[in-house]
Amino acid sequence: MSAALRGGRSVTGSGAAEVPALEPVAPAPFDERTACWGASMPASAEGLREWQLRRAWEVAGSLAASNPFYAPRLRLPAGRDAASFRGLPVTGKEEVVADCAAVPPYGSRTVSSPHDHRHVVETSGTSGGGHEVYALDADDELAVFRAAAVGFWWAGVRAGTGVLLTLPVGMTAAGIWYYGALRTIGANVLSAGAYPATRKVAALTRYRPRVLVGTPSYVDRLAAACRDEGVDPATAGVASIVVAGEPYSVEWAIDVERSWNARLHEQYGSTERVMAWSCPNGAICDGALGTLHFPPELCYWEVIDPETREPAADGEHGELICTPLAAEASPLLRFASRDRVRFVAAGSCACGRPLPGIRAGGVERYDDMMKIRGVNVWPASFDAAVFGVSGALNYRGSVRRAADGRELVELVVEGDPRERQSLAGPVREAVHRLVGLAVEVTVVAPGSLARDVPEGFVKVSRWTDQRRPGATR
Ligand SMILES: [Zn+2]
Incomplete structure (x- = not known):
C-alpha cells in the first residue's frame, strides 16, 4: 500500500468519527487544479470554458462538413459563441439507437476504420428503446481513461492502491472505463464484479483494498454481506468509497461514512462521454452534498433549463447536454441526456477549483x-x-x-x-x-x-x- 494514512476530518458536526484520508505521496500525472492532462491548458474557469467552446465548434464544423449522419442535419451559423452553439439541434437517444439499427453495428455516425477501434461499449437499454453503440479508437479510449483517472486520484487512488471494483467489466461503459482508468493510475484492481457478494467480502478481508467502488445500493448490500460474515465494515480497512449510478441522501452518505469509517466520493458518468467527479473534499462537505466537477478536456457540457432553453444558473436544475471533445470514432453533437442535474458554478466548491460541476447525491431522469x-x-x-x-x-x-x-x-x-x-x-x-x-x-x-x-x-x-x-x- 503506497498511500499512507494521515489526517482526516470530521464527517459532520454531530460528533461522527474522524474519517481517514488517503494522502498523496506522488505528484499527479495531470494538473490537480484544472483536471487537465494536456500541457498549456488555460488555468482560469473562463479560459477553460473558451477552450471547450472552441473545440466544440471544431467538432461541429467537422461533423457538418462530412459526417454522413450529421452533415444533412446541420447548418452552421456564422457566429461561434455559446448562444449560437445552443441553437444547434440536439441529438436524442432514439436517433442514436435508430442510426445503429439502420447501419449496424455502429451507425452512420461512425466513419472510422474498424482497425482503429480499441473497444466497444453499449448502453444498458434499461430505460427502453434499445442500445446505443459506441466504438472508441486509441485516442478516445485514452481521453476517457484519463478523465476517470482524475476522479479516482481525487478519491485517493495512487499507483499500487488496492481497489475493489464491484462492477462487472462487460460491454457497458462503467466497468471497463473504471478498470481502464484505475490501470492508468497504476492501481491494483481487484476486479470482483463477476463474483457473488460473499466472494467480494472474502476479497475485502483477504486483500484489504483501501478503495471500494460500486453503486450506493451495492455498497449497502456489501455492508450487509460483511455483517453476515461477522465482519464489521468499519474495520475492513476501506478508506474511500466511490459510488455512481443512483441518487442518495445526505443522511445515507453520512451513515455510509460512519459504517465504513471511510470517505464517500461520487462519480457521474454517461456512455455518451460526460463525466463529473467529487474533488478531494468528497461527496459531502460540512454535512451537505458536495460538488462533482467536470474534467474539462472530455466534453463541452451544457446544463439547460428545459423551459427557457437557457443555461441554468448556479444552484438551478437543468438537463445535461454533452458534446464529446474526444470521440473521434463515434462522434456526437449536443447529446440530450435527459438527466436532471443541479448546476454548480466554478468557484462554488470549497476546494476553489476553476471547474463547474453538478451537485452530488445522484442525478434524476426527466423520464422519472x-x-x-x-x-x-x-x-x-x-x-x-x-x-x-x-x-x-x-x-x-x-x-x-x-x-x-x-x-x-x-x-x-x-x-x-x-x-x-x-x-x-x-x-x-x-x-x-x-x-x-x-x-x-x-x-x-x-x-x-x-x-x-x-x-x-x-x-x-x-x-x-x-x-x-x-x-x-
Ligand atoms: Zn471541489
Whole structure:
C-alpha cells in the first residue's frame, strides 16, 4: 500500500468519527487544479470554458462538413459563441439507437476504420428503446481513461492502491472505463464484479483494498454481506468509497461514512462521454452534498433549463447536454441526456477549483416523473420529504392500484433503531405536507433494503410502479 494514512476530518458536526484520508505521496500525472492532462491548458474557469467552446465548434464544423449522419442535419451559423452553439439541434437517444439499427453495428455516425477501434461499449437499454453503440479508437479510449483517472486520484487512488471494483467489466461503459482508468493510475484492481457478494467480502478481508467502488445500493448490500460474515465494515480497512449510478441522501452518505469509517466520493458518468467527479473534499462537505466537477478536456457540457432553453444558473436544475471533445470514432453533437442535474458554478466548491460541476447525491431522469392520482410527482420530492425526517436513512416506494381502482402509494423506510418506533407518523405527515399525497409507511431495520439488491451493475430505482402489468416504472 503506497498511500499512507494521515489526517482526516470530521464527517459532520454531530460528533461522527474522524474519517481517514488517503494522502498523496506522488505528484499527479495531470494538473490537480484544472483536471487537465494536456500541457498549456488555460488555468482560469473562463479560459477553460473558451477552450471547450472552441473545440466544440471544431467538432461541429467537422461533423457538418462530412459526417454522413450529421452533415444533412446541420447548418452552421456564422457566429461561434455559446448562444449560437445552443441553437444547434440536439441529438436524442432514439436517433442514436435508430442510426445503429439502420447501419449496424455502429451507425452512420461512425466513419472510422474498424482497425482503429480499441473497444466497444453499449448502453444498458434499461430505460427502453434499445442500445446505443459506441466504438472508441486509441485516442478516445485514452481521453476517457484519463478523465476517470482524475476522479479516482481525487478519491485517493495512487499507483499500487488496492481497489475493489464491484462492477462487472462487460460491454457497458462503467466497468471497463473504471478498470481502464484505475490501470492508468497504476492501481491494483481487484476486479470482483463477476463474483457473488460473499466472494467480494472474502476479497475485502483477504486483500484489504483501501478503495471500494460500486453503486450506493451495492455498497449497502456489501455492508450487509460483511455483517453476515461477522465482519464489521468499519474495520475492513476501506478508506474511500466511490459510488455512481443512483441518487442518495445526505443522511445515507453520512451513515455510509460512519459504517465504513471511510470517505464517500461520487462519480457521474454517461456512455455518451460526460463525466463529473467529487474533488478531494468528497461527496459531502460540512454535512451537505458536495460538488462533482467536470474534467474539462472530455466534453463541452451544457446544463439547460428545459423551459427557457437557457443555461441554468448556479444552484438551478437543468438537463445535461454533452458534446464529446474526444470521440473521434463515434462522434456526437449536443447529446440530450435527459438527466436532471443541479448546476454548480466554478468557484462554488470549497476546494476553489476553476471547474463547474453538478451537485452530488445522484442525478434524476426527466423520464422519472410519475403521475400519481393525476398529479405529476418527482421522486426528489419524496426524497426531500422522507429524508427531512430525523432518523430516516433510506426508503423504497411503490405505486399500485387497489381492487377498487384507487392508486396506493406505499413507502418502506429504513429507520435508525433509536427512532424507529416513532418514524412512520412523521414520514406520513412530511409526505402529505410536501408532496400532497397520503401514503402508507412501513419502517424496517437499517440494511433491510440491501438484501434484495441484485449482483452486477444494476441501477436500483427507489420506485416501482405496479399499475401496469410487467412495468417497473
Ligand atoms: Zn471541489
